[in-house]
Amino acid sequence: MIQQADLTPRQAWERLESDPDAVLVDVRTSAEWSFVGLPDLTSVGKRVVPIEWTTFPEGAPNPRFLDDLRASIPSDDTPVLFLCRSGARSTAATAAATAAGYTAAHNVTEGFEGELDAQGHRAVNGWKQAGLPWRQG
Template sequence: MTQHADLTPRQAWERLESDPAAVLVDVRTQAEWSFVGLPDITSLGKQVVAIEWTTFPDGTPNPHFLEQLRAALPSEDAPTLFLCRSGARSSAAAAAATAAGYTHAINISEGFEGDLDEHGHRAVNGWKQADLPWRQG
């Protein structure tokens, strides 16, 4: 199995802030970007790279993911931080990137919205709960 690193959203922010080469790749769907929001890293002089890992509404794998990743990030050595809703799709994307030769693929373990609480709401952890900058799509 291909290994990659994991960071919390706060650790990911700190990495993006301290490392000029670090890139944030949001692998959620267009619908999620539009209706749930996106991380806002413009204060760091950076833009989120948005590449779907799976497609909406059927959830099928994006067959062009690695091709789109290479087009957006031709350097396989840049620290590449992957984000999804809760950390599962981004973990798979980081593993695929690592297998494809990206040497610093990093999963943001809690994702953008985080885990479910006892009421079924995503209010436990994640980028938004860490009070990191984000904007509505």
């Protein structure tokens, strides 16, 4: 049975805490990982799997995305949670993973940084605003 569902950052964290098989895949670019930071999963004994959805600096779709995903997460029934900056790229990655046969792919809504506020700052929601663990790249 295919499960594709959205999770808030808090729900994603709770899933990562409670499910030893759950994996967080960060689909942002290498520049974002380095300069903006990454979720810190050390307290739950896990590491983020970084796989670019689009390449940096080109901004082109990563032609190896599914190959890299399969190399990192070979089992189709592993719960895979996809995270990006605000939820758009991770939605596309979730759909691609589901189409490729992953049966428990989940998009993390709001992303790592969240939506823009009225001043154009990413301070509304997201992983960081939820107070979840993260570290500077």
